[in-house]
């Protein structure tokens with residue numbers, strides 16, 4: 001299957017990004033044709049310092065490889081280094097009603113914060129560029145966390161609409177979303193009614209490269225629910241249920257097994273054990289990252305190779321699209 005997914009270069013990658021997405025990418029690359037990219041163009045919808053953006057794009061490539069993406073198996077590249085998605089995004093924007101974009105949850109939330117008058121056009125267009133990313137590579141499966149499902153729905157609609165209007169061109173991509181127990185939506189450590197988010201305060205998220213003291217402190221301070229029972233009940237005990245999911249996935253034990261292990265123990269010993277588990281499990285990633293950080297040229301080469309490969313796929317699809325919609329091709 002052809003698989004594609006992307007991640008923005010801003011903020012530290014947290015355990016939500018890992019458990020909801022990157023961990024699945026690492027598995028999928030074993031027996032699929034995979035494209036993974038750093039979505040720097042999507043990051044521009046928020047104000048960015050050019051120097052920081054450039055550095056963090058490279059940093060994040062290092063991080064993705066440290067977390068297990070394998071350049072020998074996957075095509076790893078930077079979104080903006082391929083020009084075709086922005087061209088296709090324009091074309092797709094001519095077959096999507098504005099109302100459909102205005103109904104997107106992410107747009108509604110972000111434009112509410114800024115006010116519709118000053119929210120930038122990129123925020124509204126965001127899912128159209130995402131659809132272009134997906135369709136351009138003739139993607140069949142898109143592994144994402146729950147928060148991206150609505151954007152994927154739009155990509156599916158656009159694929160169908162385009163195919164209907166201009167003839168069969170794009171496969172209709174399938175969302176590959178893990179179950180809640182498998183990490184689809186890891187919640188904030190400070191407000192477990194909301195998802196863990198890169199744009200929220202540091203204490204609410206746990207980075208994949210954090211040092212042991214910080215891991216222990218953040219888990220110890222994680223907001224939990226009233227009561228003492230360590231049971232999985234997302235509706236009534238979102239805080240403890242979130243920590244149970246994290247424990248279960250990093251220890252590779254089922255939630256039932258973890259519940260049983262801590263059946264008669266209180267929250268504090270459970271959190272202490274989780275802190276230690278995370279210190280142990282995240283250490284190899286930190287080490288690998290430190291090692292790769294000294295090999296920036298190697299990472300640049302990975303991105304260059306990725307760019308080449310992604311580009312030839314993108315150019316082929318774009319030629320087909322231009323031909324189908326009646327643009328000149330000489």
Ligand code: TYM
Pocket residue numbers: 004005006007008009016017018019020021022039042129130133134142143144145146147148183184185186187195196197
């Ligand atoms: P981004 O950078 O916000 O997130 C990257 C991936 O991490 C998942 N994720 C989570 N999963 C579980 N729990 C959480 N708390 C959590 N937070 C984030 C996201 O669902 C996502 O899979 N628009 C995209 C980037 C993008 C893209 C694409 C993705 C651009 N083009 C094409 C797929 C296909 C984004 O901003 O992801």
